[in-house]
Amino acid sequence: EVQIVESGGGLVQPGGSLKLSCVVSGFKFSAYAMTWVRRAPGRGLEWVSTISGDGGSTYYPNSMRGRFIVSRDNSKNTLYLQMSSLRAEDTAIYYCAKEAIAAVTSQSDYWGQGTQVTVSS
Amino acid sequence: QSVLTQPPSASGTPGQGVSISCSGSSSNIGSNYVHWYQHLPGTAPKLLIYSYNQRPSGVPDRFSGSRSDTSASLAISGLRSEDEADYYCAAWDDSLSGWVFGGGTKLTVL
Numbered sequence: 515e516v517q518i519v520e521s522g523g524g525l526v527q528p529g530g531s532l533k534l535s536c537v538v539s540g541f542k543f544s545a546y547a548m549t550w551v552r553r554a555p556g557r558g559l560e561w562v563s564t565i566s567g568d569g570g571s572t573y574y575p576n577s578m579r580g581r582f583i584v585s586r587d588n589s590k591n592t593l594y595l596q597m598s599s600l601r602a603e604d605t606a607i608y609y610c611a612k613e614a615i616a617a618v619t620s621q622s623d624y625w626g627q628g629t630q631v632t633v634s635s
Numbered sequence: 636q637s638v639l640t641q642p643p644s645a646s647g648t649p650g651q652g653v654s655i656s657c658s659g660s661s662s663n664i665g666s667n668y669v670h671w672y673q674h675l676p677g678t679a680p681k682l683l684i685y686s687y688n689q690r691p692s693g694v695p696d697r698f699s700g701s702r703s704d705t706s707a708s709l710a711i712s713g714l715r716s717e718d719e720a721d722y723y724c725a726a727w728d729d730s731l732s733g734w735v736f737g738g739g740t741k742l743t744v745l
Contacts, residue, residue, distance in 0.1 A: 518679075549734070551680070551734075551736075553674070553676070558637070558721070558723060558736060558737070558738050558739035559672065559674065559680065559723050559725075559736050559739065560736065561725075561733060561734035561735070561736060564733070564734065573732055573733050574733070575731070575733050576731075609679065609680060611680070614685065618727075619667060619668075619727040621668070621670040621682055621685040621686070621725075622670075622672075622680075622682060623682050623685075623691060624682075625679040625680045625681070625682075626679060627678070627679050628679065
């Protein structure tokens with residue numbers, strides 16, 4: 515059974531940093547690309563980042579490139595999202611999702627329950 | 636402003652059918668697969684349709700997808716109260732080298 519569990523969310527001040535983790539089980543982690551998606555209050559789903567199975571390729575929307583860094587430790591079945599220079603508009607629930615195949619352009623077939631990030635003074 | 640355009644809301648009565656549109660461009664829907672997700676706030680998003688019209692195991696055949704040129708649609712037949720949720724289309728965008736989502740459609744079952 516595929517399981518995806520995010521953690522690391524919390525309250526952080528504007529300009530601060532936070533590192534999210536996503537621990538997975540039930541599949542060969544290194545064989546699949548992984549994606550972070552967020553949903554802010556009153557808004558829709560927004561893509562945050564995608565990383566290839568070997569970690570060699572990463573992708574970000576322009577609005578997050580340079581502030582967010584995605585990485586993975588395949589030996590620990592764990593995906594990370596290092597967020598810095600956080601702004602109030604980064605307040606959201608952050609979801610970790612598994613891609614259906616190795617390609618970064620495939621659909622996300624399993625998702626975690628999310629972790630809440632609140633940026634406020 | 637989302638790259639993919641969806642109507643903000645849709646509604647229907649139990650047993651009826653409803654369709655949700657998703658409009659994009661040649662760099663996303665026109666050249667890559669479209670996927671649809673169902674999301675109830677506070678829960679994990681769920682893959683509903685992938686590769687235009689494929690259903691993952693466990694998704695009822697009341698849900699179907701289609702694509703024409705740079706637009707896609709999600710159709711739901713035989714509406715049930717549990718279908719009340721937010722629905723999102725998504726596609727890889729070759730120009731942006733990333734995923735783009737629609738703004739979401741809130742489905743209300745009256």
